[in-house]
Amino acid sequence: MSEVQGHGGGVGNGPAKPSMRDALIAAAFELFLGRGFEQTTIDDIVALAGVGRRSFFRYFPSKEDVVFPDHERCLAEMTEFLQQGTGEEEPVARVCDAARLVLRMYALNPSFSVQRYRLTKSVPGLRTHELSVVWRYERTLADYLRRRFAGWSDGTLRADVIAASVVAAHNNALRSWLRSGGRGDVAARMDHALEFVQNSRGLGAEVPGAGGQETDDVVVLIAKRRTPMWRVVREIEATLDES
DSSP states (O other): OOSOOOOOOOTTSOSOOOOHHHHHHHHHHHHHHHHOTTTOOHHHHHHHHTOOHHHHHHHOSSTGGGGSTTHHHHHHHHHHHHHTSOSOSOHHHHHHHHHHHHHHHHHTOHHHHHHHHHHHHHOHHHHHHHHHHHHHHHHHHHHHHHHHTTTOTTHHHHHHHHHHHHHHHHHHHHHHHHHTTSOSOHHHHHHHHHHHHHTSTTSSSOOTTOSSSOOOOOOOOOOOTTOOHHHHHHHHHHHHHHO
16 A cells, blocks of 8 residues: 555554544555556545545545645645744745745655655646645745735735745755655755745845835926926926826
């Protein structure tokens, strides 16, 4: 079976029996890898796990969700991590640290992560499902950054670009590690990738005129020396009204 198993157990009693959730995940991956994702039904999974259909839906809304069993928990952890900040943290560094929480989830069980990566690559429907998961991570990062950049004239643009950059850097490092079969120091790969985002010029720093305060308009009017002052004033007012 897949290496998604429970841990622990009493002293001298041997390993603890996997939880029902872990048993369903293990059974699903054994069937997915041996029989194929499309050829495996939920009935097949519950039969191998030795539980009923109702037990499956207690933990997973669909067959696709059993392939990504920990993303909901990880997304909740990321959201909580970002909300717990004091607001004084450097915004780009903060979202990079949030992305490392996702990496930790993959690194906890390299064998399972590699199996999932290979399975997802071979099934178009799973790739689509994975993209929807990645989009939710990106939106969570962007929402945090939008709050941090509130009042900046380019705050929304900056937040969206940084969030997309962090996700792209994270995915690049993670997928290169998964392609290697989970070998090597994935944390070092991730640090190297995220440095590109943190060192990108101007991403996290406010640029002149990008603050929340309005700047004064400057109007340049060219007029003949003998033009009456009332006409000059009227031309300036007309220009300001148009702008």
